[in-house]
Amino acid sequence: MDILVCMKQVPDTETKIVINPEGTGIVTDGIKYVMNPYDEFAVEEALKIKEKMGGTVTIVSMGPQRATEAIRTALAMGADKGVHLCDDAFEGADSYSTAKALAAAIKPLSYDIILGGKQAVDHDNAQVYAALAELLDISHVSIVTQLDVAEDGKSAVAQREVEGGAREVIEVSLPAFIACQKGLNEPRYASLPGIMKAKKKPIDVIDLAKSGLSADEVGEKGAKLKIRKFFLPPEREAGKILEGEPEELATQLVKLLREEAKAI
Amino acid sequence: MDFDIPEEYRILRDSIRRFTDRELIPINEEVEQTKKIPDGIIDQMKEMGLFGILTPEEYGGMGMTVVASCMIQEELSRANICYPMFISGNIGIGTMGIVHFGNDEQKKKYLPAMASGEIYSCFALTEPNAGSDAAAIETRAERKGDTYVINGLKHYITRGNISDVFTVVAVTDKAKRHKGMSAFIVEKGTPGFSIAKIQHSMGTDICQQCELVFEDCAIPAENLLGEEGQGFAIAMGVLEEGRLSLGARAIGIARRLIELSREHAQLRVQFGKTIAEFQAVQWMLADMATELYAMKTMLYDAAWRLDQGNRNRARAGMVKLFCTEAIGRIADRAVQIHGGMGYMEEAPIESVYREVRGMRIYEGTSEIQRLIISRDVLKNGLKSLDYD
Structure with missing residues (x-):
């Protein structure tokens, strides 16, 4: 099986987000970047498929220079090689122009299945994989919590989460894009031998020229969406503590819920 | 740089x-x-x-x-x-x-x-009458035909109870003092070798110390490590790595204690405000963080130099001395910031406070480190700090 994993490097989930004064983005100074947590599930699932069926796992990522660290982390977990879309022209992309660049990098590759997180925890759009699947003319299954690839590698059965905790079981012919959700597996920790071996594994850097796309098709220029403004939600005000006898409290509470919070 | x-x-x-x-x-x-x-x-x-x-x-x-x-x-x-x-x-x-x-x-x-990790190993040097003065060991190893016969007692041997293979240092030629010491590989279960007792400490005792007894314990002669007389050199051979390890552990513990102290200080309210708003607590946190920075910087400088092949016992001694003394102060402040809770078993502070006390003793006491450092300064000036 030739297994691809689309992976993104994102700010650590513990990052305290600060908006820049212009409101055009976040302050990136001092941010620690990590592999998108949902992509960890994708990497783990890819490695499990490889362990069961043989083959190779290739990590495909678009991002600035620093993203090599996340690619290298996936290689340390056991992936075989990396493809890094890295060029200033790719900066400022939206979901569409990201999918466009990823598709250009993926088209020349041989693949039987593509995995990725169900969304990246930075912009939380959850759109890249659907757009990418469309551009590659393959199916996609979203929010997958269980995956079984058929022995012949031609199809897979995926379970996906739907409302109310119910599960939907989908059989899909391969190649397809599988968008991974928490619960699919427990991602492994990069082992010391894995880290040592990762140093020697190849990362193919693809710049704009190598991607075969024009500057107008990618990054900010190729985006269909323009972000006009970033702002944080207003800070939560301190809670109100009511005092008194239970009867009074109930009356007060109902009044506040109705008139102030307008919740009832 | x-x-x-x-x-x-x-x-x-x-x-x-x-x-x-x-x-x-x-x-x-x-x-x-x-x-x-x-x-x-x-x-x-x-x-x-x-x-x-x-x-x-x-x-x-x-x-x-x-x-x-x-x-x-x-x-x-x-x-x-x-x-x-x-x-x-x-x-x-x-x-x-x-x-x-x-x-x-x-x-x-x-x-x-x-x-x-299929087998665990440990090192047995310390004896009741030989701690800092390692050359004073009394355990004897006598060559008899194809074997060495070991007799003696070792104590405070960390992980002795779970180890499979022991490097045991014993005297082969008493007249030569530390040049008459040799190291042997002894496997668990060798007749005449037993774990006499587990020695409980004031620490958490998750890894325990043990007393080892050798009574006419015969081991194959090929289990001699290196040559006869190299025992002391073997014991001293990897001291730097061991001492830097203690620095690294002190740093990890310090980070955790500072994280916990910060959290507690920002949550605990007294006199109508969090105790983090009191300067007395702020200054303790400032001192803890400053010491952590010094610990971290000196450790990784020393470790990197060691990796470049630059072995220096005084420098490793400085790291061991400073980091283990600093973690004592940091743990003490962590208890103080946590107040009564820091003294009680309910918070994960008091066990750390007890545990770090040992770090100033094992792998060479603070006093031994000072001895090594002062000898070096007197002999070489500040060469060990790369001030040529």
Whole structure:
């Protein structure tokens, strides 16, 4: 099986987000970047498929220079090689122009299945994989919590989460894009031998020229969406503590819920 | 000058950090109560390669640097010092004697199994009458035909109760003092060799100390490590790595204590405000953070220099001395910031306070470190600090 994993490097989930004064983005100074947590599930699932069926796992990522660290982390977990879309022209992309660049990098590759997180925890759009699947003319299954690839590698059965905790079981012919959700597996920790071996594994850097796309098709220029403004939600005000006898409290509470919070 | 951590080390650090945060810190209370690291965790540590950090690759190890070893131990210590202590034989003196002084057969026989964690190793030097003065050991080894016969008593031997292979230092020629000491590989279960008792300490005792007894314990002559008379050199051979390891562990513990103290100070309300708003508490946090910075900077400087082949016992001594003394002060302030709770078993502070007290004693007392450092300063000036 030739297994691809689309992976993104994102700010650590513990990052305290600060908006820049212009409101055009976040302050990136001092941010620690990590592999998108949902992509960890994708990497783990890819490695499990490889362990069961043989083959190779290739990590495909678009991002600035620093993203090599996340690619290298996936290689340390056991992936075989990396493809890094890295060029200033790719900066400022939206979901569409990201999918466009990823598709250009993926088209020349041989693949039987593509995995990725169900969304990246930075912009939380959850759109890249659907757009990418469309551009590659393959199916996609979203929010997958269980995956079984058929022995012949031609199809897979995926379970996906739907409302109310119910599960939907989908059989899909391969190649397809599988968008991974928490619960699919427990991602492994990069082992010391894995880290040592990762140093020697190849990362193919693809710049704009190598991607075969024009500057107008990618990054900010190729985006269909323009972000006009970033702002944080207003800070939560301190809670109100009511005092008194239970009867009074109930009356007060109902009044506040109705008139102030307008919740009832 | 570039003090940034290279990518490879960041990946290593983050992997161990995630393992520590997700797997180890959540079970701290259980581990302290049962005094046992769960088997599943030990298996994970083996899978990750943690028992072979410094063993050469040709013998199944990772062949990593001292910087890497320190980073790993620092991260693990954030949860509990028992984790680096648990691997310390296999990545330290229990194994490194064989790495540096063992012959081919000994290396092939023991190193791969030690690197994988299949067997545990430890080092037995200390005796009731020989602590800082290691050359005063009384355990004897006499050559008899194809064997050496060992008689004597060792004590305070960490992980003796769980180890499979022991490097035991004994006297082969009393007249030659420290040049008459030799090191031997003794396997668990050898007739005449037994664990007399487990010696309880004021620490958490997750990794325990033991008394070892040798009564006419005959071992094959080929178990001599290096040559007769090299025992003291073997004992002293990897001191730097061991001492830097203690610095790394002190740093990991310090980070955890500062995290906990900060959290507590920002939550605990007295006199209508959080105690973090009181200058007395602020200054304690400032001193803790400042000492941590000094510890971290000196440790990784020393570890990097050691990796460049620049061995220096005084410099390693400075790291051991400063870091273990500083962690004592930091733990003391952590107790103080936590107040009554810091003194009680309910908070994860008092056990750390007890545990770190030992760090000023084992791997060379603070006094021995000062002796080594002052001798070096008197003899070489500030050369060890690279002030040529």
